[in-house]
Structures are given as structure tokens and as C-alpha cells.
Amino acid sequence: MRYSELEFRRLAIWGGGREGRTAIQALRQRFPDKMLTWIVPAAELSESRTAAPDGIILAAEGEPDADLAGYEVVVKSPGISAYRPDVLAAKAKGTQFTSGTAIWFAEHHGANTICVTGTKGKSTTSALIAHLLRAGGVQVGFGGNIGLPLLAFDAQPPADWYVFELSSFQTADLDCTPTVAVLTSLAEEHLDWHGDVERYRSDKLRLFRNAVRAVLPARMELPVSTRGEVVRFGSEGRWHIAEGHLYRAQHRVMPLRDLPLRGRHNHINLCAALVAIEAAGFDAFKLLKHVGSFQPLPHRLQELGLRDGILYVNDSIATTPTATLAAWDCYRSQPIALILGGYDRGLDWTSAVTALGTQKPRLILAQGANGPRIAALMRAAGIAVVETRDLKAAVSMARLALSNGGVILLSPGAPSFPAFRDYAERGRCFAAAAGFDPNTIASIDGLGVH
Template sequence: MRISQLEGRRVALWGWGREGRAAYRAIRSRLPQLPLTLFCSADEAADASAAGDGALSVETDASAGRLSAFDIVVKSPGISPYKPEALIAAHEGTRFVGGTALWFAERPDARTVCVTGTKGKSTTTALLAHLLRAGGHRTALCGNIGLPLLELLEDEAELWAIELSSYQTRDVAGSGVRPHVAVVTNIFPEHLDWHGGEQRYVEDKLALLTEGKPRIAVLNAQDRRLAALSLPDSEARWFGREDGWHLRGDDLFRGEDFVFDTRAVALPGRHNRGNLCAVLAAIEALGFDAASLAPLARDFVPLPHRLQTLGARDGIAYVNDSISTTPHASLAALDVFRGRRVAILLGGHDRGIDWSDFALAIGANTPAVVVTMGQNGPRIHDLLSGVARTAGFRLLHAEDLEQAVAQARAALAGEGVILLSPGAPSFGPYRDYTHRGRHFARLAGFDPDIIASIPGLGISP
């Protein structure tokens, strides 16, 4: 649906975060007189009203009855379409669209590379943009990584590197515009509360492929769900297997051809450097010489909150992996520091994800200390209590992040790594994972403003 098609319709916005504000500005740029109703929180209502838009009504009760009064609701990504009020309104005929779908409909000829996956999508998208720019291509870095597409509605780029969350993948599928390339790094359970269960999460995530029908799909051969897919409308390119881009130890290969040693790339962990294989396969899918660009990954600046070493204080190194919102991600983080004395901080918002696999695996890479915290902290603590006795790590529980850092610091006694890799979302005490990561930096004694910015957002060169 194009923005012009909103004219003459009853239209509402739902959400006034950055995505919601971007949708508002985009609609107003094309339809300055269109009556709009905004549904938002009470805290956001004052800010929205301050815009001084006489054609904008602001309400705080997004009930099924009120949503049903509109033909179209432009919804922010964080609001689940599976909420009861949204399902009722949809049944009554209200159409829900996202800002991502609006952008794609407005820019059908844009040469897009859409990147998704449970983990690694931000790093993959940023690394893709970095290498394309190094190759002299005017490239946009945007999407879920921190810059809504609609903020770049009037801008031009040769290539668009777009990160999509599972909240946005159906947006692309519903836009009617096929991405040029779609990259999927991996699939495992996350955001189950938003999606209403694991099956729907997987279906929504894979909608980028199954319904979006990209011209070329770049897929991880090591992921069982992806390996089982049949995509008759897309050409499949695989990474992570020996006939394509893959790692042998730390060495990068294209088929049988050695390219370079990836230990020089500033990506902590072999799993992170594996994202380079996805990027190079995508660059090849665009028709460029990926092998010549691959060594330029050495100049890549890692993203904040992703296994980010903040520095050391009094013999203890502090690592910010606040982006970690699944047990799988926490295990991968532990593997990066294998052989070192680690205190890992676990827990946050409880989405009902099963931590049993984590409990089984932690014995093979045992930390010195585990500190549980947050809403699901007690559940994780109970699950690990038996494992702690047999594996020999110290298990503690904290009421909040501040107490968790203090307990970890005391337990390490001046030697080791405090690793914030919570394996759970930050909702509750924090707005998002960046807010949590910034708090961790302050508690560790570092300036959060220095460590928090994402380099390269927007369009360049």
C-alpha cells in the first residue's frame, strides 16, 4: 500500500516511538491534511500533542472498538498484531500495516538486501554495508538496526542494506515488492510472547522467504530449519558449506580457495566471524567480486552491546553483550571466553523460553560464577542449582543488575571477566537492550555515551 492510497480513508497510527514518529512524518509529507488518530501511551501523548497538528487526534485507549473504527492502522513494529484487540479489529475489517511495508511500496525499484535471523542480523547488515561502501557503492544502512526506513523515504542510494526483525518480516511480504536479496542467518526460538508461540515465530520470520519471495535467498546451510526449506520462487545461495563461503577453523574459504585468516577481523567469536560468510554470499548475489572485498572486513568497527569489551577495572574486564536475548546467544558468548575466568550475568524479562539446553551445555564450558537476575532469574537459578554442584561453578542470585555486578565483582576477587549476556529481553526496568547496556557500562565505570553509538547508519559514501 502506497501512502497516497491512504487518502480518503479512516487512518490511525498505533505507537509513538521512533518508528511511529517516522510514519507520521512520512504520511504528513505526502498527505498534509489527512485526518489522523494516534494511539499511544499516556507518557507519549503530551509529546505528540505538542506537534501542533490540528488534523491529529491523540488517544491512549487502543481498544478493539476504537481500532475497528479505522480502515487502516499504521502500526509500530513493537506492537503485536496478535494482541486480542488487534485480532478483533482485523476480523472487523481493519487493515494493519507497518512503516516497512509503506516504504517498500513507495520504493519498488530499490535494490534491497534484507537481513534477518534470530541472532547476528545487526552485525551482518552493518558488515554488508561496510564492505559495499568500501567497494565504492552508495549504500544505505537502515531498518531495525536503529534507523527506520521511512526516515529515508526521500533519499537515494544504489543499494539498501536493511535489517528486519521478526516483527517486520511480514511487512515486506505484505508490501507486494520482492527484495532483490534476502539473507537469513539462523532460526531458533525468540520473542515468543509477541508472536504467541514458537511455531508462529518461525512462520513470521520465514515469511520474508516464503511470502516475500526474494529473487535470491542467501541461507545458512548449518541451520536445520533453513536447510529443510523449499523456495520454488527464489534462487537459493548457501553459506556455511564447503562449496560456498565457509570457515575452516579461523580461515575463510570460498569453495576450496583460501581467502584470509579471519582472526584479524574485529568480530569476537567464531560464530560472529561466520556472519562474514553470509555477507560475502550476499555480495556475490548482487553480482560483485566478494573475494576482493573480503579482506576489507579487517577495518569493520563492531557494533555496541554485542560482545563489546568495555575495558578493565582493577583486574576485571567488562563485556557488554546486552543484545543477548536467548539462552543460545549466552552460550555463544561463553564460548568466546573459553579458558578464562568468567562471571556471567543471566536473566531478564520472562518470555517462557526453555533454558534446559543451556543447563545441559553449560557443563562443557563452565564459568566460574553465574549470577541470575530479573523476572526469570529465579527460574534459571532453580534449573542451574543441580548443575552448579556437579560442574563446580558458583551460583548466585541478585535482585537487579546493580546487585548482580557487585556480586560478580566480589566473587571474581580482582581476576576475570564480568560478562553481561543475559539471554533474555530487558523489558521491565529498561526500555530496551541499549538502555540495559548503558546502565551496565555506568556500573562498570565507563562512559555509556562513548560505547553506545552505531557507526555508519544512513547513506554513504
């Protein structure tokens, strides 16, 4: 849906977070005299009032002005499920829903885009692509789910290429034609938003329907049709890892120990990035020399430092059991106190418990809403576990368990809310509890056009 289709229609923007604020600013700039309603949760009303441009009608959810059926079009923030009863009821009465992401793509048909999605790995993969292209002299716009909504690019100069990280929330109602669409991985996640596993997969894979080129993991069959060429990473014909080295087909390129990325999963992310770069028409061999200057993202296997022989690792971004296992695998040769738990989305922890049982951590610290469920599974598997009231208490207990040194790893396998605003706030809380200055955890560099 383009801006021109919104100009003469009753319009509301729904969502008080970063996406909502960006959408309200973009629409007010485009339509300075149009009546716009901004619908936000009641708890965010005061904060939103400060951020609202002049002339905006601000409505808390549940108020008469927040009746979705009273609008012809609602620009919905991605975090609000498209399958909520109030959304479905409004659709049945004729209300159309769109998003800032959908508006950007409609306005920029034909733009060169590399869109990265996946259950895990999409942030690092998209950041690697943007970094390597920029190092090669390409003007790149970098954003999306990683921290800069697409409509924010309206206020920036045009880029030669755009690299977007897109979540399943953003792809669920998206009709676009990416130049390159990348799938890093596909596992169970966000069942609370999508309703079930099949719908989650379908919503995420919608991105690939009209992609010019689709980049997929080796040996993964895409269960939806795509009109474009399919290329794969992790296979012997393209970029892959084997015998401790990075390979391009049969050519051994460099030792994995020389990469600024820890863990097999991140080495695979690099393979995905290199195949995507080639799919976009660039020379990945030539650009790979710049990988040494890549800075790993904050809250992703971020080694905060040593204290009394204990290495503190912040992997707060890990919101699935699969991500937690990837983090644990990086440090499993050392004594580990592993901090788990957060919001309970009903994900299955059985495989994770089985894997952890093969080489048991020194101690599991279970906290958050799903902490008791995780703890029960661990005890049944004979794994040492302690339930704690919160993250700070978990860090204290972990420190006592590693009196002779080791690794305290925060890799929760679950979202941060409601205890924390987001994974970044959770990571900073972990840093503070560990004795590090949380303000030194940098934000993500390179967002926007550079």
C-alpha cells in the same frame, strides 16, 4: 499498501516509539491536510505530544479515539503483536493493518535490496554488508530494525542499494521482493509476540517467498518455498571457516585472528555477508580487504576495558540463551562471572544450562523477571549461582567473585524491559556500574544513505 491507497481513508498510526514517530512524520509530510490520529500508550502521551506535528489527533490506548475498529487502515508499529485480541477483533470488523516497512516496499518496487533476518546475527551481518559495499564505492542506504525505520529514507537521497535488517515483527505481514534475502540463523524467540514457535518461524520466513535470491546457512532446509535461487554460506563450496581460517571454496583466504570480530558466530556472520554480497553481483574477494576497518557494533560483545584485572564485556543485545552461549564461548578459557536474566518470554534454558555445565563459569548472577527460574535450573545442574535484585547489584557481586581477575560478561539471554527502555539503556547501565562512562558507548554508525 501504497500512499495513494491511504489518502482518502480513515487512518490511524499506532505506536509511540521510533517507528510510530517516523510514520506520523512521513504521513503528515505526504498528506499535510489529512486528519490523522496517533494512538500511543498512556504513559507515552506527554512525550508523543511534544513530537507530534501540527494538526494530529493524539489518543491514548483505551480512549474512544483509539478504537481500532473506527479506522479503515491502521499503520501499526512492529513491536505491537499482530495476534493481539484487539487487533484480531478490529480485523474481523474490516480494519486493515499495514506498517511503515510495508509502505516503503510498496513505494519502491524494483529497488535493489539486501534484506537480512534471523534469530541472531542479523545486525552484524547487515552492518558488514553495508560497510563492505560502501568501501567499494557503492551508495548504500542502511537501516531497518537496527535503528532507522524504512520510512525515514523518504527524506534522504536515493541509494544504489539498500541493506535492511528486518525482525520477525516486520516480516510477519510483509509482501515484498527482495533482491537478496539472508537468513542468519533460526531458533526459538519472541514467543510472546508470535504465540508459538511455528508461527514465529512462518512469520520470519515470509521474507523469502518472493526473494530473487535466498542466502541460507549450510544444511538448513527452508520450510517454505522460495521462487528464487538458493545459495548457502558455511559450506565448502562457498565462504566458510575451517582450521582457524576463512575460506572461499577450497581457497584459504585469511586467518581468523586477523578479523576485527570475536567469536565463531561472528566469523559465520562474515561468511553470510560475503555470500550475500556475491548474490547481489559484487566481487566479495575484492571487497574483503576493507573488513579490517569495520567497527563492531555497540552492545555486541563490546569490550569496555579492564579494571583491576577484570575485563568487562557488554553483550546486552543477547536476548536468547543461544546468543548467551555464543558470547560465553568466546571467553570460556578464562574465569567468568556471567550476568543473566531479564524479561521472561518462556524460552527453554535447558540446552544452555547443559552447555554451561560442561565448563562451569566461576559464578552465574541471575537477575530480572526470569532470574529465579534461571537460578533454579543452574542450581539443579550444580552451577554456582547468586540471585541479585538488579543489574548494579549483579556487577558488584561479580566483582567480588573475581578478586584475582577474569571476565564479567553481561549476556542476559533475555530482553531488557520493563527494567530498561531497551538493550542500549541496559548496556549503558552495565557500563556505569563497571566504572566506565556510559556516554562513550557510541551509537550505531552509518545508518541512512552514504
